[in-house]
Amino acid sequence: MTGLTPTLSSLRHRPGRAVLTALGLALGIATIVALLAVSAGANQTAGKFVHLGRSDLGLFQKDAADPTTSVLPESLIAQLRRQRWVADAMGLQLLVEEVSRAPGAIVFGAPAGSFETSRMVFSAGRMFGGGDEIVLGDQLAPALHAHVGDLVRVGRRRMRVVGIYHLGVSEQDSGAFVPLSAAQALSGHAQEVTSIVVKLAPGVRPAAARRLIAARFPGLLVIDDPDEALRAGANGQLISNVTLVIVVLALLIGGISVMNTMLLSVIERRTEFALLSAVGWSGPQVANLVLTEGVIVSVLGAAAGIVLGSLGANLLIRALGAQAFVSPDISAWVLGRALLIGILIGVLGGLYPAWRAAHVSPARALAQQ
Amino acid sequence: MTQGPQSPSRSATGASVSVAGVSHAYGDVEVLHDVNFAVQPGELVALTGPSGSGKSTLLHLMGALDRPTQGRILVADVDVGELRRPAVFRRTSVGFVFQLHYLLPTLTVQQNVELPMAAARVPRHERAARARALLEEVGLWGRGRALPSELSGGERQRVALARALANQPPLILADEPTGSLDSAAADSVWRLLEDLRRRRGTTVVVASHDRSLIPHADRSLQLVEGRLSEVSAVQPRPCTAER
Numbered sequence: 188m189t190g191l192t193p194t195l196s197s198l199r200h201r202p203g204r205a206v207l208t209a210l211g212l213a214l215g216i217a218t219i220v221a222l223l224a225v226s227a228g229a230n231q232t233a234g235k236f237v238h239l240g241r242s243d244l245g246l247f248q249k250d251a252a253d254p255t256t257s258v259l260p261e262s263l264i265a266q267l268r269r270q271r272w273v274a275d276a277m278g279l280q281l282l283v284e285e286v287s288r289a290p291g292a293i294v295f296g297a298p299a300g301s302f303e304t305s306r307m308v309f310s311a312g313r314m315f316g317g318g319d320e321i322v323l324g325d326q327l328a329p330a331l332h333a334h335v336g337d338l339v340r341v342g343r344r345r346m347r348v349v350g351i352y353h354l355g356v357s358e359q360d361s362g363a364f365v366p367l368s369a370a371q372a373l374s375g376h377a378q379e380v381t382s383i384v385v386k387l388a389p390g391v392r393p394a395a396a397r398r399l400i401a402a403r404f405p406g407l408l409v410i411d412d413p414d415e416a417l418r419a420g421a422n423g424q425l426i427s428n429v430t431l432v433i434v435v436l437a438l439l440i441g442g443i444s445v446m447n448t449m450l451l452s453v454i455e456r457r458t459e460f461a462l463l464s465a466v467g468w469s470g471p472q473v474a475n476l477v478l479t480e481g482v483i484v485s486v487l488g489a490a491a492g493i494v495l496g497s498l499g500a501n502l503l504i505r506a507l508g509a510q511a512f513v514s515p516d517i518s519a520w521v522l523g524r525a526l527l528i529g530i531l532i533g534v535l536g537g538l539y540p541a542w543r544a545a546h547v548s549p550a551r552a553l554a555q556q
Numbered sequence: 557m558t559q560g561p562q563s564p565s566r567s568a569t570g571a572s573v574s575v576a577g578v579s580h581a582y583g584d585v586e587v588l589h590d591v592n593f594a595v596q597p598g599e600l601v602a603l604t605g606p607s608g609s610g611k612s613t614l615l616h617l618m619g620a621l622d623r624p625t626q627g628r629i630l631v632a633d634v635d636v637g638e639l640r641r642p643a644v645f646r647r648t649s650v651g652f653v654f655q656l657h658y659l660l661p662t663l664t665v666q667q668n669v670e671l672p673m674a675a676a677r678v679p680r681h682e683r684a685a686r687a688r689a690l691l692e693e694v695g696l697w698g699r700g701r702a703l704p705s706e707l708s709g710g711e712r713q714r715v716a717l718a719r720a721l722a723n724q725p726p727l728i729l730a731d732e733p734t735g736s737l738d739s740a741a742a743d744s745v746w747r748l749l750e751d752l753r754r755r756r757g758t759t760v761v762v763a764s765h766d767r768s769l770i771p772h773a774d775r776s777l778q779l780v781e782g783r784l785s786e787v788s789a790v791q792p793r794p795c796t797a798e799r
Binding site: 188189190192193196197199200458459462463464465466467468469470472548549550553554 | 613622672684723
């Protein structure tokens with residue numbers, strides 16, 4: 188017999204209760220995993236927007252719902268270029284869910300010859316020139332069965348494919364580029380852009396540039412670190428906050444659920460704990476037995492929740508309508524946090540029942556039989 | 557085996573017990589009134605009396621499951637009412653046998669016997685070896701992997717006796733150990749208790765409402781309504797511990 192034997196045999200003896208408690212926890216943990224994965228995915232996506240091309244900073248409108256809904260005046264680009272600490276700046280107009288047959292593809296409106304578009308390697312055709320021309324990423328073109336010379340519908344316009352490019356960034360290779368003016372016309376934001384990406388002059392530190400921009404151009408959100416990129420979108424921030432609230436709720440509800448189950452178990456097994464006490468088990472030894480049981484149920488629930496949550500993250504993104512630009516990021520860190528929450532639920536929920544079990548009076552419990 | 561600082565020293569001849577002026581009440585209801593007696597090391601004493609006379613309460617007090625409202629109980633000169641860590645005393649100095657055996661139904665017979673040793677943190681291999689030896693001693697060799705539900709009533713009570721002996725306590729307290737057994741099974745348990753007293757020199761106090769069992773004991777004490785009404789020597793049987 189090992190120290191875990193009484194705990195495991197008790198769980199085996201009441202499998203229905205253990206499974207139902209674990210299942211309840213699994214649903215809570217699954218929600219947490221899905222939200223953490225979506226939150227991390229949104230962060231990653233925002234990070235990629237910030238570092239489109241080889242820029243040092245990404246500028247967004249403060250308090251935009253998400254990076255794609257930011258609106259900045261195009262005139263700001265010229266003002267930024269005049270700053271001696273700026274090497275170059277360009278505007279980007281992002282269009283989502285505009286490509287028919289590929290709603291997940293992002294269309295980037297950018298000026299031809301900018302530092303972003305100059306990095307493109309063309310496997311077919313050339314860079315766009317006129318207003319109705321489009322170049323497709325080498326992941327999007329096969330998905331649309333499109334070739335150079337074909338027409339592709341973007342929003343209400345039909346645009347001719349003039350080139351197929353590769354950039355090495357999945358969001359861009361699975362999307363398309365059009366002239367900035369065409370994107371502005373499609374979005375109805377003439378003389379406006381979604382974001383401005385900035386290359387700093389040699390030797391200028393991003394932190395210093397951030398301070399200068401904040402002082403010179405109030406109302407801009409400046410991001411220089413992909414980890415901070417979630418700040419660029421209120422939706423992303425909202426997901427992050429909702430995740431935190433749900434984690435706290437899961438701790439409370441899961442903890443109460445485990446406590447309720449364990450309390451029932453302690454009441455049912457009062458004689459058992461009295462007997463253990465009579466044969467010399469100390470209060471902490473009995474408490475440890477109950478606590479271990481709670482933690483095992485919670486860890487099993489957390490493990491099932493991790494599997495469910497990993498599967499459910501994609502469903503959640505679809506439900507949020509964010510599949511166009513967010514992919515769930517199910518990392519070891521996300522899974523580790525979920526498991527830690529599961530263990531915390533077991534410990535928190537098991538504390539009071541463990542205390543009760545440790546304080547069962549053996550004389551009274553045995554006399555009542 | 558771990559032995560706490562408050563435990564009586566282990567002795568081959570069992571522990572002496574001294575009950576002096578003990579009264580006990582549950583709320584306003586007094587169940588024991590000024591009880592006085594002593595048990596010599598290695599004695600087998602029958603505590604008789606009708607149901608509700610306070611026998612179980614007295615055993616619980618002697619085994620540190622509860623504290624007397626008044627008076628003192630000394631087990632091997634240790635005041636069990638003043639123990640700071642009664643669990644240590646219970647795991648090292650006393651073995652309980654209850655009428656309902658209280659074997660944990662989810663554990664095997666051997667695991668049940670190992671429970672007191674697990675509390676005392678006896679190494680696992682030693683626990684298993686000692687449990688097997690005890691099961692052999694009570695005539696249940698080879699039944700270690702069985703569940704309690706697979707045993708007869710008499711066999712379960714013998715497992716409970718093996719569990720009581722697990723940490724080699726100098727005092728065994730048996731509360732109606734044959735109360736739910738048929739006469740053959742009851743005889744078997746009594747023989748074991750007598751054999752235990754004879755070979756190990758363990759002090760044994762047995763509470764029973766059945767006065768026909770008195771001849772098995774060295775001495776009998778009768779409790780009526782919480783008072784000791786009769787003390788009688790049954791037959792002189794000197795203790796000859798073989799350990």
